[in-house]
Amino acid sequence: MRLDFSIIWGYLPMFGSALLVTLKVTFCSLFFALLLSIPLSLCKISNIRPLLWFADFYTSVFRGVPILVQVFMTYFGIPIATGVKMTAFTAGVVVFSMNSAAYISESMRGGIRAIDRGQYEAAMALGVRYPAMMKDIILPQAVKSVLPSLVNEFIGLLKNTTLIASIGLVDILRVGQLIQAATYRAFEPFFVISVFYYVLVMVLSWFGKALEKRVNKSDRH
Amino acid sequence: MIDIRNLYKNFGVLPVLRGVSLTVNDGEIVSIIGPSGSGKSTLLRSINLLEPPTYGEIWVDGKIITPPDPYLHFEVIRASRTYRHMQREGWDDDAALIREIKARDLLKNHEGQKYHTLLKEITQHSFVDANVVREKIGMVFQHFNLFPHMTVLQNMIYAPTHVKKIPMDQAVEKARALLDNVGMLDKIDVYPGTLSGGQKQRVAIARTLCMDPEAVLFDEPTSALDPEMVKEVLDVIKRLATTGITMILVTHEMGFAREVSDRICFLDEGTVLEDAPPDIFFSTPKSERARTFLEKVL
Numbered sequence A: 001m002r003l004d005f006s007i008i009w010g011y012l013p014m015f016g017s018a019l020l021v022t023l024k025v026t027f028c029s030l031f032f033a034l035l036l037s038i039p040l041s042l043c044k045i046s047n048i049r050p051l052l053w054f055a056d057f058y059t060s061v062f063r064g065v066p067i068l069v070q071v072f073m074t075y076f077g078i079p080i081a082t083g084v085k086m087t088a089f090t091a092g093v094v095v096f097s098m099n100s101a102a103y104i105s106e107s108m109r110g111g112i113r114a115i116d117r118g119q120y121e122a123a124m125a126l127g128v129r130y131p132a133m134m135k136d137i138i139l140p141q142a143v144k145s146v147l148p149s150l151v152n153e154f155i156g157l158l159k160n161t162t163l164i165a166s167i168g169l170v171d172i173l174r175v176g177q178l179i180q181a182a183t184y185r186a187f188e189p190f191f192v193i194s195v196f197y198y199v200l201v202m203v204l205s206w207f208g209k210a211l212e213k214r215v216n217k218s219d220r221h
Numbered sequence B: 001m002i003d004i005r006n007l008y009k010n011f012g013v014l015p016v017l018r019g020v021s022l023t024v025n026d027g028e029i030v031s032i033i034g035p036s037g038s039g040k041s042t043l044l045r046s047i048n049l050l051e052p053p054t055y056g057e058i059w060v061d062g063k064i065i066t067p068p069d070p071y072l073h074f075e076v077i078r079a080s081r082t083y084r085h086m087q088r089e090g091w092d093d094d095a096a097l098i099r100e101i102k103a104r105d106l107l108k109n110h111e112g113q114k115y116h117t118l119l120k121e122i123t124q125h126s127f128v129d130a131n132v133v134r135e136k137i138g139m140v141f142q143h144f145n146l147f148p149h150m151t152v153l154q155n156m157i158y159a160p161t162h163v164k165k166i167p168m169d170q171a172v173e174k175a176r177a178l179l180d181n182v183g184m185l186d187k188i189d190v191y192p193g194t195l196s197g198g199q200k201q202r203v204a205i206a207r208t209l210c211m212d213p214e215a216v217l218f219d220e221p222t223s224a225l226d227p228e229m230v231k232e233v234l235d236v237i238k239r240l241a242t243t244g245i246t247m248i249l250v251t252h253e254m255g256f257a258r259e260v261s262d263r264i265c266f267l268d269e270g271t272v273l274e275d276a277p278p279d280i281f282f283s284t285p286k287s288e289r290a291r292t293f294l295e296k297v298l
């Protein structure tokens, strides 16, 4: 069979808005994931048992249930059980951010644990209160050390957003499915989509490396 | 004034401090020396509550900074149910009864509302929060513990601006003056990672002084340094000693301790065996333990 990429041209505007959807879901999810991961990781290092149990339970749920099941649960299941209706976009952002928060808080736990006791002691000895100590002394150092895994999580998040195609949101993948349905061609659209994602991920990785370099400038000798 | 009263510290079942009492007056310089593992760091870290004591009390400037210790207050013991119970059982010697309660640690499980109310009454008017103490008592660590993600200047002004809420320009001005004092002004904008050990420790000392502490605790400030850097740090501490600030030093530098200290406190297995002026301690130590220790280190 002859490949014919010209069929893509007509769908480019659609790809454009779909790319926007993908990016919007990704960035919104990342934003809320980071926000949510802070209290979660604080729970995970807390010595208040119930907080610890809660955070561990939270993580195990999001690890244990396949993410597509989480998407269906949130979009189809929860509205029926609770009556709270959600758009596909909201459902996607809710699932992806809660999911990523579970993973990010897990690596943050490791990052915080790896920080020398002396840092806490120096802060305490200067009279710095716990919230300020975490915010200005401990978390910045922890974030720095988990930055590589944050970038990975971000990339994973971007790729996971393809799952929202399954609840009808028109992201890049969904456009491919639409093209396939309309033209009975599969290679061309999915090839183009692969390139889209590949380029996006490469850009993100590059951006992540640049960021790492920037924050590591204090380590230079 | 720092007043340590009958301080005990256990790590699990390991007793590290076993009834340490020590008073350090304003402007005094006290060196704590003793064998490794004798509890020197633990004692020092108790003073600014980095290690909460198991029993005993610490008072700073007439205010209690630890939870009150019932065993140090007869009126609390006498008000306890245990006391009355033992009295009924025929203990008629009051002093012996109290000794027995202390020895058997019978007040450990609290005695209800009355006990707490009494303890509160005794100490409430003077109780202060740990952070207030820490603003008054600075600490310099063996491993410097500078914040690696902040420049030298940021390290210096963080606590003054965030904890004491001193205006930024004043904090910077003070930081510059202090850095100049320790000969580190040219490094004001570098990150600690680029400094040598001696330089880091000088910055750490300056950082502590930025908070205008009344007293500074030093925990082996030169033990992590290469030999050629020890002197530059000791010189800074020596100069600080002449400013009238209160200092408590844990050190293995005997010559230095002898030179700067008003008193030497010899700690062994969690108890203070000697507490004497340096000339007396180094020439005529009372205890056998101190003698053997000095023979080894001098």
Ligand SMILES: Nc1ncnc2c1ncn2[C@@H]1O[C@H](COP(=O)(O)OP(=O)(O)OP(=O)(O)O)[C@@H](O)[C@H]1O
Pocket (backbone or CB within 6 Å): B011, B014, B016, B034, B035, B036, B037, B038, B039, B040, B041, B042, B043
């Ligand atoms: N956080 C802790 N948990 C358990 N044990 C501890 C802890 N901190 C100290 N110890 C123990 O308490 C004892 C006294 O420790 P400390 O650090 O006070 O001794 P030191 O006199 O400062 O010794 P060195 O000269 O080696 O610094 C040691 O046996 C040590 O192992």
Ligand SMILES: [Mg+2]
Pocket (backbone or CB within 6 Å): B040, B041, B042, B220
């Ligand atoms: Mg020590």
